Amino acid sequence: MNLDKNRLTSKVWLITGCSTGFGRALAEAVLKKGNCLLATARKPEQLRALIDQYPNTAKAVRLDVTLSQERQAAVDAAIQTFGRIDVLVNNAGYGLIGAxxxxxxxxxxxxxETNFFGAVHLTQTVLPLMRQQGRGHIVNMSSTAGLVGFGGSSIYCATKFAVEGMSEALAKEVESFGIKITLIEPGAFRTNFNGRSLSTAEQVVNAYDSVSRASLQWFKDMDGQQPGNPAKAAQAIIQxxxxxxxxxxxxxxxxxMSLIQDKLESVKTGLEDWQQVTVSTDYADSQAIAR
Ligand SMILES: NC(=O)c1ccc[n+]([C@@H]2O[C@H](COP(=O)([O-])OP(=O)(O)OC[C@H]3O[C@@H](n4cnc5c(N)ncnc54)[C@H](OP(=O)(O)O)[C@@H]3O)[C@@H](O)[C@H]2O)c1
Structure with a gap:
């Protein structure tokens, strides 16, 4: 690949799930700003038109984040083509409705496998390189559902809470190597998430109609009306x-913003309401320990 002068000053990004939605919007914005991009998708032919616009700075490869050989091959392709990876974006994911x-x-x-382990294993594949570089930034696509539990989405929320916990701890593990971690927590955005990326539980238990079916209906009704604009999200992530x-x-x-503020308020209130009980469980002779 005949890379242009930008290569020396721009960043090299690797983004998962670039076919549609956030991944696509971010891929377009990153390239438009003159960065290099290893764009990945399960069907890389869907990226052809985009890559053709940036023949010197973009390359597309196939990546199903659940497949270990494809994860390694994508990282190898980024290194072979651009020599490094400055920013990894673990974006690929889908919703699951069901109690x-x-x-x-x-x-x-x-x-x-997709929402958590895909991100975990790709991060593990990229970290040795970033440590060697002495810098890097890993951006993990969480969700408001990574901080707030929504009825009818218990497992989707669990996958995103897992991404949150892993990322927060990882940030402390890799800070001294110059590697930064950022969690993105979107509300409802106008992508394909509420349509083809929303799966439903294998079985229906009618007792949960008022949570699961109501939640599915909410997502369907909201499809195309979500307040969030993915192109603006892409600019915010780049910023x-x-x-x-x-x-x-x-x-x-x-x-x-308002869902997370409500959550923080409820955690604070719960902690204060039960403070006496919380602090009553130490041994009488214990010293406070810092971690
Ligand atoms: N939109 C929202 O309201 C919202 C809110 C909070 C968080 N999120 C998160 O944002 C991320 C992107 O979703 P989106 O909203 O942009 O929806 P989207 O337009 O449906 O995009 C989902 C992307 O993930 C990819 N993907 C799914 N499974 C994959 C796998 N095993 N390997 C590789 N790629 C895979 C899809 O690829 P294919 O084209 O091959 O299916 C697609 O590119 C997800 O992690 C989602 O949880 C979305």
């Missing part, structure tokens, strides 16, 4: 990555 009693073991494991002091968490959308 806990309705989801099968296979529903649960598939959701975790966070380019910041000298990037945020650990970036909530996106006014709905995300």
């Amino acid at each position: 806990l009693e309705e989801v099968s073991d296979s529903d649960i494991r598939q959701a975790f 966070a990555v380019e910041s000298p002091n990037p945020p650990m968490r970036l909530a996106l959308g006014t709905d995300a």
Whole structure:
């Protein structure tokens, strides 16, 4: 590949799930700003038109994040083509509607394979390189559902809560290597999420109609009407990555803002209401310990 002068000053991004939605919008914005991009998708032919516009700075490869050989091949392709990876965006993911009693073991494991383990293993593949580079930024697509539990989405929320916990701890593990971690927590955005990326539990338990079917209906009714604009989300993510002091968490959308504020308030209230009980369980002679 005949890389242009930009290569020396621009960043090299690797983004998962670039076919539609956030991944597509971010891929377009990153390239437009003169960066290099290893764009990945399960069907890379869907990226052809985009790649053709940026023959010197973009390359597309196939990546199903659940497949270990494809994860390694994508990282190898980025290194071979651009020599490094500055920003990894673990964006690929899908929704699962169903109360806990309705989801099968296979529903649960598939959701975790993509939304959690896909991000975990790709991060593990990229970290040795970033440590060697002495810098890097990993952006993990969480959700408002990574901080707030929504009835009818228990397993989807669990996958995103897992991404949150892993990322928060990872940030502390890799800080000294110059590697930054940012969690993106969008509210409802106008992508394909409410349509083809929304799966439903294998079985229906009618007792949960008022949570699961109501939630599915909410997503269907909202499809195409979501307040969030993915192109603006892409600009916000780039702004966070380019910041000298990037945020650990970036909530996106006014709905995300108020849902997360309510959650913080309820955690604070619960802690205060039960404070006497909380602090009553130490040994009498114990010293406070810091971690
Ligand atoms: N839109 C929202 O309201 C919202 C809110 C909060 C968080 N999110 C999160 O945002 C991320 C992107 O979703 P989106 O809203 O942009 O929806 P989208 O337009 O449906 O895009 C989902 C992307 O994930 C890809 N994907 C799914 N499974 C994959 C796998 N195993 N390997 C590789 N790629 C895979 C899809 O690829 P294919 O084309 O091959 O299916 C597609 O590119 C997800 O992690 C989602 O949880 C979305």
